[in-house]
Amino acid sequence: MTSDHMIRTERLLLRPFQTTDAEAMHHLAGTRAVAAGTFLPHPMDRQAALSWITERVEEQAAGRGVTFAITLAESGQVIGAIGMELVVAHEQGRLSYWLGRPYWNRGYGTEAVTALVGYGFNSLKLHRIYAPHFHTNPASGRVLQKVGMTHEGRLREHYLRFGQRIDVELYGMLREEFLTKQADKKGNGR
Numbered sequence: 001m002t003s004d005h006m007i008r009t010e011r012l013l014l015r016p017f018q019t020t021d022a023e024a025m026h027h028l029a030g031t032r033a034v035a036a037g038t039f040l041p042h043p044m045d046r047q048a049a050l051s052w053i054t055e056r057v058e059e060q061a062a063g064r065g066v067t068f069a070i071t072l073a074e075s076g077q078v079i080g081a082i083g084m085e086l087v088v089a090h091e092q093g094r095l096s097y098w099l100g101r102p103y104w105n106r107g108y109g110t111e112a113v114t115a116l117v118g119y120g121f122n123s124l125k126l127h128r129i130y131a132p133h134f135h136t137n138p139a140s141g142r143v144l145q146k147v148g149m150t151h152e153g154r155l156r157e158h159y160l161r162f163g164q165r166i167d168v169e170l171y172g173m174l175r176e177e178f179l180t181k182q183a184d185k186k187g188n189g190r
């Protein structure tokens, strides 16, 4: 299912970003709805989208992170992005992800996060994967619950976004928990 740079799921293909994705990214990630749950630059014109893609590619080349374009496997359409900042010394990854507004609430977020968590533990051999989300963004918390992450706590007024101080909910999963879940799934024939 995975190679170093592609991850195939039931409905999605996660693949490396290309500079030619800047146009799609500017349309999808340029909306306030997407920006409000993330630290993506806002407003995001085509040039800002291109800079974002270039920074992610450089980060990946330096071993500080991995980023994938989330595409629909059938059509190749780009619908969002997912990645992890890596701290190699701690064998740790910090997840982040977004989807364009038209693609919300169809299970794509959960499908992509499940795939990246699997990639992090199986291919990158991480010990811990974690994800902070804004308290004001319960859909993201729901995704992390559905993936099987543990709620580890709330960081009060941790971030400042669009002039608002925002509490942050922290979710995490350890390697051993991931392996136990995998073994349970196999035991259940899933």
Ligand SMILES: CC(C)(COP(=O)(O)OP(=O)(O)OC[C@H]1O[C@@H](n2cnc3c(N)ncnc32)[C@H](O)[C@@H]1OP(=O)(O)O)[C@@H](O)C(=O)NCCC(=O)NCCS
Residues within 6 Å of the ligand: 033, 034, 035, 036, 037, 038, 096, 097, 098, 099, 100, 103, 104, 105, 106, 107, 108, 109, 110, 111, 132, 133, 134, 137, 138, 139, 140, 142, 143
């Ligand atoms: C967060 C995000 C990736 C979720 O992706 P998605 O594809 O819509 O997620 P899924 O469809 O897999 O699951 C969403 C879940 O949240 C639930 N949900 C949606 N809106 C909700 C709300 N306002 N309150 C509570 N739950 C909500 C859905 O019902 C669904 O849960 P269910 O399957 O139990 O019914 C998407 O909303 C997004 O890109 N938001 C903007 C960027 C962002 O916030 N990124 C996350 C940064 S941490």
